[in-house]
Amino acid sequence: MAKRQSAKNFGAYIDRTIKIIRQNYLKAFKEINVDLTTEQWVLLDSLHQSDGISQNELANGSFKNAPTVSRIVDLLCKKGLTERKRFESDKRRYKVFLTKKGKDTYKKTKPVVVKLRKKGWKNLTDEDYDFFLRIMNQIFENFEEKK
Amino acid sequence: MAKRQSAKNFGAYIDRTIKIIRQNYLKAFKEINVDLTTEQWVLLDSLHQSDGISQNELANGSFKNAPTVSRIVDLLCKKGLTERKRFESDKRRYKVFLTKKGKDTYKKTKPVVVKLRKKGWKNLTDEDYDFFLRIMNQIFENFEEKK
DNA sequence: GAAATATATTTGCCATGGCAACTATTGCTA
DNA sequence: TAGCAATAGTTGCCATGGCAAATATATTTC
Numbered sequence: 001m002a003k004r005q006s007a008k009n010f011g012a013y014i015d016r017t018i019k020i021i022r023q024n025y026l027k028a029f030k031e032i033n034v035d036l037t038t039e040q041w042v043l044l045d046s047l048h049q050s051d052g053i054s055q056n057e058l059a060n061g062s063f064k065n066a067p068t069v070s071r072i073v074d075l076l077c078k079k080g081l082t083e084r085k086r087f088e089s090d091k092r093r094y095k096v097f098l099t100k101k102g103k104d105t106y107k108k109t110k111p112v113v114v115k116l117r118k119k120g121w122k123n124l125t126d127e128d129y130d131f132f133l134r135i136m137n138q139i140f141e142n143f144e145e146k147k
Numbered sequence: 148m149a150k151r152q153s154a155k156n157f158g159a160y161i162d163r164t165i166k167i168i169r170q171n172y173l174k175a176f177k178e179i180n181v182d183l184t185t186e187q188w189v190l191l192d193s194l195h196q197s198d199g200i201s202q203n204e205l206a207n208g209s210f211k212n213a214p215t216v217s218r219i220v221d222l223l224c225k226k227g228l229t230e231r232k233r234f235e236s237d238k239r240r241y242k243v244f245l246t247k248k249g250k251d252t253y254k255k256t257k258p259v260v261v262k263l264r265k266k267g268w269k270n271l272t273d274e275d276y277d278f279f280l281r282i283m284n285q286i287f288e289n290f291e292e293k294k
Numbered sequence: 295g296a297a298a299t300a301t302a303t304t305t306g307c308c309a310t311g312g313c314a315a316c317t318a319t320t321g322c323t324a
Numbered sequence: 325t326a327g328c329a330a331t332a333g334t335t336g337c338c339a340t341g342g343c344a345a346a347t348a349t350a351t352t353t354c
Contacts, residue, residue: 007264008276012189013283014165016210020290021158023342039310042159056332063163068311070334075309092319092332117154122289124282129155132282135275136160142269143167170312186340203302215341217304222339239302239349 010139021120028112034105035079039064041109043072044098047082048106052095054087081105157286168267175259181252182226186211188256190219191245194229195253199242201234228252 025038036044039062046053046061053061059069073096076082081102084094098106121129172185183191186209193200193208200208206216220243223229228249231241245253268276 006268007261008268009264010267010276010279011165011168011185011264012210013280013287014161014168017283017287018158018161018165019210019341020287021161024290026342037309038158054332063159063166065311065313066333067313067335068309070332071310074334090320090332094333114154117156117158120157120286120289121153121155123285128278128282129157131275131278132157133160135271135279136164138270139267140160140164140167142267143171166311173312184339201302212341212343213303214305214343215339217302218340221304237302237350241303 024116024119025113028116029109032108032112034109036105036109039068040072040076040081041113043069043076044081044102044106044109045113047096047098047102048110052085052097054093055096056093058096076102171263171266172260175263176256179255179259181256183252183256186215187219187223188260190216190223191228191249191253191256192260194243194245194249195257199244201240202243203240205243223249 022038025041029036029041042062042064043058046058050057050061055069055073056066058064058073059066062069064072073082073084073094077084080099083097083099085097087093087095124132169185172188176183176188189209189211190205193205197204197208202216202220203213205211205220206213209216211219220229220231224231226248227246230244230246232244234240234242271279
């Protein structure tokens with residue numbers, strides 16, 4: 001039973017959970033010989049859903065900031081998984097695309113991710129997920145900047 | 148209502164939540180002119196509870212690995228908040244202590260952290276916390292290495 | 295008691311990410 | 325239209341942290 005104190009140390013639990021999730025992703029990719037981090041996969045996933053979006057859009061969709069996305073896209077391009085093309089109408093922006101290799105890598109890793117997600121939610125229910133989402137969103141909202 | 152699919156993308160929510168928590172801690176410390184990160188505070192807190200423990204014990208208690216603790220303790224020592232003393236009986240180990248300044252800093256920041264924890268749990272109940280702990284611990288357990 | 299093992303800590307390399315400053319381009323406005 | 329503000333992206337600096345290798349000391353084993 002949780003301690004009945006008004007100041008709850010939820011951060012520590014969130015921290016250790018996200019850490020073990022990242023480690024499991026990394027290990028699972030390694031096991032199928034894919035050189036990809038969790039965060040790199042997140043961007044591949046965004047691109048799979050909306051190929052050709054800008055880095056800014058990638059950032060918004062993945063809760064990352066612009067510099068981080070810039071650097072991860074650099075890495076993905078170096079690995080040959082994505083490529084950048086300038087917008088014609090706005091030369092400040094890039095469209096980021098999955099290459100053939102990027103699409104293949106996504107196809108190869110997606111089932112692994114699905115398996116990881118199932119593994120992570122083992123012994124938990126759909127109702128638990130609703131509860132989980134409500135709590136996570138509430139904490140997030142509580143800390144959001146008041147406009 | 149959450150999507151009824153067996154592979155639930157819980158990671159993204161955990162990720163964005165831990166990020167906004169860290170940002171709030173950092174900002175709150177800055178506002179009271181304390182130069183301290185969230186993770187540095189976590190170690191101060193451990194030391195406040197058990198002054199003189201080793202870096203290994205610090206690591207275990209904070210879900211950090213040994214290299215990370217080593218580097219954070221370096222920083223804390225540079226800031227004059229902690230000091231290392233060798234064990235007499237085991238010269239591989241250090242005992243890490245809070246200095247006077249470290250204790251003062253802890254006293255100054257603790258109320259701020261309590262306030263942040265309350266802020267983060269706004270509109271959530273004790274029962275929510277039990278639920279939250281159960282779900283977080285279950286996810287963690289699901290990903291833990293089978294011995 | 296010497297050699298092999300185990301443990302505590304450090305260091306190096308790299309990825310993520312926060313923040314600020316910078317460049318290039320576009321849009322707005324007086 | 326000249327000048328300024330806004331936007332997209334990059335770069336630098338630093339902290340965290342994962343992993344592997346190195347160092348120093350302790351413990352075990354033969």
